[in-house]
Amino acid sequence: MDGKQVSRTSEENVQIQKQLDKKARQKERIMNLIPYAGFVFVVVALTIATGGNLFSANNLANILNQSFVMIIVAVGASFVYAHGGMDFTVGASMGLAEFVIVTMILSDKVPLAAALLTGVLVPVASSVGVACCALYLKIPVFVGSLGLRMVLMGVLNMVMTNSANGQLNISYNDYRFIDNVAVKLLVLVAVIVAGYYLFEYTGIGKKAKIIGGNRTVARESGVNVSKYVIWGYVFLGVCVGIAGIFSLFRAAGVSNTSGSGTEFNLMTCIALGGFPLKGGQRSRIINAILGAMTVCILSNGLLLCNLDANIINGIKGLLFIVIVGLSYDRSSGKLVS
Amino acid sequence: MYEENLITARKICKSFGPTRALIDVDIDIRRGEIRGLIGENGSGKSTFSSLAAGLQKADSGEMYLKGEPYDPKDMVDAQRHGISMIVQEMGAIPGITVASNIFAGRLGEFSRFGILNWKKINKAADDVLADIGAPDIKGDMMTATLNFEDRKIVEIARAMSTNPDVLIIDETTTALAQKGRTIIYNLIRRMHEEDKAVFFISHDLDELMEVCNTITVLRDGVIIDTLDQDEMSVELMRKLMVGREINGEYYRADKDGTHGDEVLLKADRISVRPWFENISLEVHAGEILGFGGLSNSGMHEVGRALFGIDKVLTGSVTLPRKGKEITSPQAAVKNGMAYIPKDRDNESIVLTGSIANNILVPVWDKLEKAAGFIRPDEERKVVQEQIGKLGIKCRNGKQLVKELSGGNKQKVAFSKWLGNDCDVFIMDCPTRGIDIGVKVDMYRLMEQxxxxxxxxxxxSEELPELLGMSDRVLLFKDGVISKEFGREEQLGEHDVIEYII
Amino acid sequence: MKKQLKKWTALLLCVAMVFVMAGCGNAGDGKDDGKKDGQKQEDETKLTDTTAADVDETLAKAPHFNITVMLGSFTDSQGVETKKALEYIEEHFNVTFNYVETSNTTENTIAAIETAVASDTDGIIGACVKTAACVQAAGDVPMVNQPDIGEAMTKELAGKENYLGSVCEDDYAQGYAAGKALYEAGCRKVCIARMTVGISESIDNRGLGFLDFVAEHDDMELLADNQSRGQYADAVATFASAFPEMDGIFCVIANDGVSQAMVTEGLVGSVKLATVGYASSDKQLLENGTLVYCTGGKAAITMTCFLALYNHLLDESGMIDGETKLITRNSMEIKSVEDFEAMEKYVVGDVPPYNAEEMMNMVHYFNEEFTAGDFAEICNNYTIDDLMSRRSK
Incomplete structure (x- = not known):
């Protein structure tokens, strides 16, 4: 006979098990907290570095203005990243949406509301295009959306050049009622509430997370994968359109660089906020918003500190590595599929 | 210390996160011993063997080899100490020659001034292969050209090439046919005669009884008992493994193959290339229809086609009661069909998801209110009911499925359909890789x-299960139904085998 | 355990790097401050050597200003030149600059302007593309813009007191002059390598100027018009293999890649090159006669912005016409090795195109006789000969 009887339910072993469980739960809690800690760290460090200037009334409005676009887009992107998708066309499609709206406004024939609505349809169409490339042409979404991004950038450049030599403007003062802190706050709250509701309390969000967790399981459990993937992209498109509208009236015009870079900013926000890039159940809208806030406050605060542009980029990049390095869940696969 | 033993382990502990795989394990292996290691999945038997073979490190405790403290750095180090392992999953590398596989990590022994003497290497590989009884495999063959079975033999050769004192065989025989098994059994016999030791891990209790002279039972990372040859019996082992008596019959006790008249699912001359052609069948209310055959016989694919996952080339699948044709999994689920895939972890449940979300996937559509609203309290109700009904062992519905044992995972896979009020179930190997205890629960559930x-x-690929549970059995061979028989006929396994091979 | 240790060490190092970099940034600023004081005194003594002592006193009495300067990039040749000039100004005048890179997008520029306003800057040298909203973001903070903001937008901004105007160079004229230089060098079959049209109006105008010149001359033929975004060197290589008869290339932007391509493609001797802007290796091409036209000294644009803003901040004297709100500077043409060497010496060297004394004379607060007319004339007279004659004094 080998050794003596060991029991799993002995006092000592029960204690050890409790300890291990506690440790595991703690670890998970810490992982979840890191994006928040990163946010708090950024805010506190910058408040000190700017001598409190970060929270001057004036600058708070700036932070709202500067983070507005990214937060809206991040809320929309939650639905796409939750199911494991991505979309690199958002920058170019935002620019195109702005172009369409400006052209309609300048034509003086279309009511403003109709122009805005048509504008929103542009990114919806482009995002759905990305979805269709992935779903029906079976092109990996990374490749498909990168390709569509190039096409859209080309189209934007072409239409801008042909019709306006690179720049189209509208009167800033005529549209002040849209580029207005109160309106923006209202829209922001509305988008976040709508996003949160759809994400947490309807099939659109719930099924997106299941699809992100395991597409085969979702399919074989009767989830209409194509339908929910497309829904996610539609919502992203709507959000990009809304963001484009405000971006347009803020700049009172559109140029070929309008919206450019949004797609990469978005990835930074998603990763910094601790939103799993592969999607799945750990996807939470709040993480996407948190990421957008962190990125925007970081940019704003570092500008306030009057740091050299290269150092700003360096700090941003390193913080990105640290936060993502600490919080990213490696068990769920590669960062970019 | 412990000079009389080949291997001695004292108070070995190993944890993976919060899961304690081994707790205070003491084991003594004497010379000439063929030690069987049994236990359900997750009982820790593979963990122990991987510690001994240097694949992993223990958290605490000591190991001794022939009285000397033993702490292998890696697998090659363990081999140098005379402990080799044939692993369940790891295969031979296909892109290189057989000889390279056999001497992987030790090719340096054949080099002179940095140049490898391939003639010598191939010769040595041929010798090893001939020695273990597989002279038809040669060292200079490309591994990729060998079939699955021969590749396993290459692995055995690799383990034996160092002439080990202790050989660890981890569930290898399940993957082997007669040729491989003969080789392994001969090796075991030889090790015994040479006064060396073998660690033998297998699910097949009858095989263990035949091969081993001592058997250690592990449960939940703890050693339950060690049986000598005269104490061994399948019933006792099963009881020790599960921790309780398996009451009554394992399978269905009745010999009654009757069922309702109503046809609930009907397939009419369906084909899916290249798997099967022109299959027609009907399943009735209250009937368990068994599909038997080899894994490439097409029976699994018929199951997928019936559920609408794979599109059929010809024919149609219909649900007469609803008057609906099934062309997609969505249609199937909507009309009360359920499917439990064979590959549980990849197709059946979302490992990174919670129990609740896994159970709710097919249910959400039914819970939807105006504006797509799904009430959290209604969700909770469904989840609570299912966890209670099937006795899923968990903290609560929020626990992640990946933390559960195999049996409990399978219960989650079942409960998502039970919560959806289905009336046609397609179960593909529903008891594959789960513990005996849960297996019995599953069988009772099927009867229910x-x-x-x-x-x-x-x-099912397990004939006893198929014969024990089905009212009617369809045997598949090469994509066609080769035989159909009812429960009343009471066919034995041997009668069946000729129809499937 | 070992793995854990490595992981944490890596993370710790990253955190440490963040702090060191942040620290460096701040310390760098601090160091600058220290250096500024010391050097200011030193330079002031230098100033007394060259200027009257009473001017020095007035300078010391002038109030301090924080000014935010924006540019698409501070790392390209114009950016580096500009930053150097601004650092020179910081040393000699009682001002502190904050540098912001905008990457030429409106969204970035607006955010940068808003943030600058929030940090209580006294004045902004902006880099807005043609949109009024960008200027609006400055609120009441005085602002001068670098490229031309355009007639329509200027009209929209009428009545906005804090917007002082824009400063630019005539890009069209530079393109036209480049065409002329190639023509005069005997080129008749030419190619143009330009940026995708629509991205930057000022760069597009260079191309238009050149194309117009070619169109006006019947004996000049345009062989190819390459619009690949930024791939100028590749364009040159393509021209070389596709058009053996080619004898002239105009490139809307100068860079070392283009100069290298001229050499590696064996075009030296057979093909002439004209560019706007200059690259560090251009001297060699000027020497062997390949480069017939380039321009430099663009740091003066930002310096002009500064002077207009500084005049306004000190005593609200307007140096930019209130109607057009625009100063178009003459661009500095470089056509010979001597020109290039002079530019290296007097533009990129220790002293920018305008030295402290000259700048003081362009500030009404220090020099009461100085007028907007004088200012426009100085901007208009900006050539390499003008610079050389000023420095030779």
């Missing part, structure tokens, strides 16, 4: 469903 008038298709 039969009583409730549901139709069940049971696809």
């Amino acid at each position: 469903l039969k009583k409730e008038g549901k139709a069940i298709i049971l696809i």
Whole structure:
């Protein structure tokens, strides 16, 4: 006979098990907290570095203005990243949406509301295009959306050049009622509430997370994968359109660089906020918003500190590595599929 | 210390996160011993063997080899100490020659001034292969050209090439046919005669009884008992493994193959290339229809086609009661069909998801209110009911499925359909890789469903299970139904085998 | 355990790097401050050597200003030149600059302007593309813009007192002059390598100027018009293999890649090159006669912005016409090795195109006789000969 009887339910072993469980739960809690800690760290460090200037009334409005676009887009992107998708066309499609709206406004024939609505349809169409490339042409979404991004950038450049030599403007003062802190706050709250509701309390969000967790399981459990993937992209498109509208009236015009870079900013926000890039159940809208806030406050605060542009980029990049390095869940696969 | 033993382990502990795989394990292996290691999945038997073979490190405790403290750095170090392992999953590398596989990590022994003497290497590989009884495999063959079975033999050769004192065989025989098994059994016998030791891990209790002279039972990372040859019996081992008596019959006790008349699922001359052609079948209310055959016979694919996952090339699948044709999994689920895939972890449940979300996937559509609203309290109700009904062992519904044992995972896979009020179940190997205890629960559940008038298709590679549970059996061979028989006929396993091979 | 240790060490190092970099940034600023004081005194003594002592006193009495300067990039040749000039100004005048890179997008520029306003800057040298909203973001903070903001937008901004105007160079004229230089060098079959049209109006105008010149001359033929975004060197290589008869290339932007391509493609001797802007290796091409036209000294644009803003901040004297709100500077043409060497010496060297004394004379607060007319004339007279004659004094 080998050794003596060991029991799993002995006092000592029960204690050890409790300890291990506690440790595991703690670890998970810490992982979840890191994006928040990163946010708090950024805010506190910058408040000190700017001598409190970060929270001057004036600058708070700036932070709202500067983070507005990214937060809206991040809320929309939650639905796409939750199911494991991505979309690199958002920058170019935002620019195109702005172009369409400006052209309609300048034509003086279309009511403003109709122009805005048509504008929103542009990114919806482009995002759905990305979805269709992935779903029906079976092109990996990374490749498909990168390709569509190039096409859209080309189209934007072409239409801008042909019709306006690179720049189209509208009167800033005529549209002040849209580029207005109160309106923006209202829209922001509305988008976040709508996003949160759809994400947490309807099939659109719930099924997106299941699809992100395991597409085969979702399919074989009767989830209409194509339908929910497309829904996610539609919502992203709507959000990009809304963001484009405000971006347009803020700049009172559109140029070929309008919206450019949004797609990469978005990835930074998603990763910094601790939103799993592969999607799945750990996807939470709040993480996407948190990421957008962190990125925007970081940019704003570092500008306030009057740091050299290269150092700003360096700090941003390193913080990105640290936060993502600490919080990213490696068990769920590669960062970019 | 412990000079009389080949291997001695004292108070070995190993944890993976919060899961304690081994707790205070003491083991003594004497010379000439063939030690069987049994236990359900997750009982820690593979963990122990991987510690001994240097694949992993223990958290605490000591190991001794022939009285000397033993702490292998890696697998090659363990081999140098005379401990080799044939692993369940790891295969031979296909892109290189057989000889390279056999001497992987030790090719340096054949080099002179940095140049490898391939003639010598191939010769040595041929010798090893001939020695273990596989002279038809040669060292200079490309591994990729060998079939699955021969590749396993290459692995055995690799383990034996160092002439080990202790050989660890981890569930290798399940993957082997007669040729491989003969080789392994001969090796075991030889090790015994040479006064060396073998660690033998297998699910097949009968095989263990035949091969081993001592058997250690592990449960939940703890050693339950060690049986000598005269104490061994399958019943006792099963009881020790599960921790309780398996009451009554393992499978269905009745010999009654009757069922309702109503046809719940009907397939009319369906084909899916290249798997099967022109299959027609009907399943009735209260009937368990078994599918038997080899894994490439097409029976699994018939199951997928019936559920609408794979599109059929010809024919149609219909649900007569609803008057609906099944062309997609969505249609199937909507009309009360359930499917439990064979590959549980990849197709059946979302490992990174919570128990609740896994159970709710097919249910959400039914819970939807105006504006797509799904009430959290209604969700909770469904989840609570299912966890209670099937006795899923968990903290609560929020626990992640990946933290559960195999059996409990399978219960989650079942409960998502039970919560959806289905009346046609397609189960593809529903008891594959799960513990005996849970297996019995599953069988009772199937009987329960039969009583409730549901139709069940049971696809199984295990003949006893198939024969024990089905009212009617369809045997598949090369994509066609080779034989159909009812429960009353009471066919034995041997009668069946000739129809499937 | 070992793995854990490595992981944490890596993370710790990253955190440490963040702090060191942040620290460096701040310390760098601090160091600058220290250096500024010391050097200011030193330079002031230098100033007394060259200027009257009473001017020095007035300078010391002038109030301090924080000014935010924006540019698409501070790392390209114009950016580096500009930053150097601004650092020179910081040393000699009682001002502190904050540098912001905008990457030429409106969204970035607006955010940068808003943030600058929030940090209580006294004045902004902006880099807005043609949109009024960008200027609006400055609120009441005085602002001068670098490229031309355009007639329509200027009209929209009428009545906005804090917007002082824009400063630019005539890009069209530079393109036209480049065409002329190639023509005069005997080129008749030419190619143009330009940026995708629509991205930057000022760069597009260079191309238009050149194309117009070619169109006006019947004996000049345009062989190819390459619009690949930024791939100028590749364009040159393509021209070389596709058009053996080619004898002239105009490139809307100068860079070392283009100069290298001229050499590696064996075009030296057979093909002439004209560019706007200059690259560090251009001297060699000027020497062997390949480069017939380039321009430099663009740091003066930002310096002009500064002077207009500084005049306004000190005593609200307007140096930019209130109607057009625009100063178009003459661009500095470089056509010979001597020109290039002079530019290296007097533009990129220790002293920018305008030295402290000259700048003081362009500030009404220090020099009461100085007028907007004088200012426009100085901007208009900006050539390499003008610079050389000023420095030779």
